[in-house]
Amino acid sequence: MRFLIALLAGSASVFAYAPFGAMPLAFFSLAVLAALLTCAPGARSGFLLGFAWGFGAFVAGVSWLFVALHRYGGMPAPLAALAIGLFCAYLALFPGLIGALQARLQQGGAWRRAALFAGLWTLGEYLRGVLFTGFPWLAVGYTQVPPSPLAGFLPVLGVYGVGGLVAFVAALAVAADWRRRRQVVGVAAMVALLFVAGAGLRQIAWTQPVGEPLKVALLQTNIEQDLKWAPARLQDWLQVNARMVADNPAQLVVLPETTLPLLSDMLPRGYLDLLADYARAGGGDLVLGLFTRDADDNIYNAAVSLGSAPSQHYAKRHLVPFGEYSPPLFGWFYQLADIPMSDQTRGAPHQPPLAVGGQKVAVNICYEDLFGAELLDSLPEATLLLNISNLAWYGDSLALPQHLQIARARALETGRPMLRSTNTGMTAVVQPDGEVSARLPAFESGALHAEVRGYQGLTPYARWGDAAALGLAALALLGAVWLRSGRGRAA
CATH class of the missing domain: 3.60.110.10 (Carbon-nitrogen hydrolase)
Known part of the structure; x- marks a missing residue:
């Protein structure tokens, strides 16, 4: 059942992209994955959950490849479907790897878990965009073009960095202990700060x-x-x-x-x-x-x-x-x-x-x-x-x-x-x-x-490229791993 939920959550993410534009679904879809990973008993289970999420997301999101292969490329329909299935399975290896590492390394409180997930997500999407010439279609950051407040971060961190912010917010909402008022206030303040900062950055004319x-x-x-x-x-x-x-x-x-x-x-x-x-x-x-x-x-x-x-x-x-x-x-x-x-x-x-x-x-x-x-x-x-x-x-x-x-x-x-x-x-x-x-x-x-x-x-992104997003992701990962000595304590 957990893997079916992950598959459906990944499939639902397609509605966060154009033409549907249901931007909040990007947060919800990743939050479901983060919640499932919280209960994953180990790296193998985490990999399978991430893979299921990714397979659902890519099959739903790039199904249009069937038109090119079958209708215009002349490939028999069963072979075209098989080729697309194998391609989506390859793409799903990246969220699978993210899931495995999250399940293996997650320890400590909400902030560490969220930072770990955000860092892994940023690096995972970046690798998908560069390995074997890359295929960065459906990077989560694309869902945050206007009117999303996080669009203000695109000229600063680029699409991979914004995807990391979406992952951070989603994982933080899941990892927080909603019975603790102080933690709820801290999480709400952080999310509000990100959205307000993004809206403020939208007012800057970089060029x-x-x-x-x-x-x-x-x-x-x-x-x-x-x-x-x-x-x-x-x-x-x-x-x-x-x-x-x-x-x-x-x-x-x-x-x-x-x-x-x-x-x-x-x-x-x-x-x-x-x-x-x-x-x-x-x-x-x-x-x-x-x-x-x-x-x-x-x-x-x-x-x-x-x-x-x-x-x-x-x-x-x-x-x-x-x-x-x-x-x-x-x-x-x-x-x-x-x-x-x-x-x-x-x-x-x-x-x-x-x-x-x-x-x-x-x-x-x-x-x-x-x-x-x-x-x-x-x-x-x-x-x-x-x-x-x-x-x-x-x-x-x-x-x-x-x-x-x-x-x-x-x-x-x-x-x-x-x-x-x-x-x-x-x-x-x-x-x-x-x-x-x-x-x-x-x-x-x-x-x-x-x-x-x-x-x-x-823009800052034009000066730095993906270095800023990757640097923040590396810091988040290092911080989450280095502070593992605090496992068992809430953030």
Whole structure:
């Protein structure tokens, strides 16, 4: 029964994320896990409880992968379900490890137990985000974008640090002895202090506008994934892209990731020149996503600028395993799934922002904006962030609103607007305070016209990266372990 409760609590956590936005459920879900771990007799039981919680959370939260593998990747449904189950089981190893260590090391009073859980949670999510190229989707801190008061900590501690705060509050509420008035007052005061501090940090403008307002046109082509690669429709898609650029002049026009379904050197002669002419006629620049190839036949998922400024490019550097490249020993995967352009090469680790529209625009492509620390490489030079994505792979699923929520966290962490141009949604403008100021409806072709300001300066997170969150987690763990001599006494 305990493991079933953990599984259900993990599954319920999906409602704390977009599009549901039931932010308090993040605290409740972790509180249930912390309560179960309090009664765990040992590390093995703790691991199984954490694993059950994690498996429930990831199956509920990333079920949209089934759409990519089965509907668009052509993998038989049973094999797609098995692949996703194995992937979620791998991800669940991280909360499993957290549970094992919590059950093994928890001793002493409420504050120590809560500090231990928070430290373990922070380090566990960080490891999930970096090991084997990382998969930080559904980090708990993403649930705390505005209107959560803890959103104020995102520019300071980043998403992992905020996740640690959620874990601390959840575990403290469980570990406290509610029969002792003094302890109840102390716990309530600490929680109130965190929320008030977060609300206060929200009032700080860590970065400042620079330059004149920029008129942008973020284009959403709405080309279905199963039609995009049909040779008979190629001419239609070329015309759709060209017409949308011509009809939406702006200082910065953006087409989504891989908006053209073939390599740049295979495009009709003069096609890119035509797009550049349209951009220049509108007095601006165009950034579009397409596949490029170098002299050594390496293929890149790239963003290329055309128009008034000299042409520049950015090549995606953090590729998606199994979608854009095959990890070692997994070549058999592509015998079961049909994924176009799945043998790509990583771009250079440090690439300068694109100088377009009078701004310095740091491009990240689709999945790359999950990795907040990597986006810091472009700062402080970059004044705007731009994400181009093709989420048509995932249909009408939770992936779209969850990805927009991730973009909101990145805007807060960097103190920069995040512009998003996507194929099917969510095309949007996210302000430095994490608020979405404009958005197109999903699954409609259209152009989002807006004025944005570039920003300069650095947030604390932009200066420190994840070091502050990891340092606090290490201190919490050291303190909880070092003070074990006080076990048996209440805090």
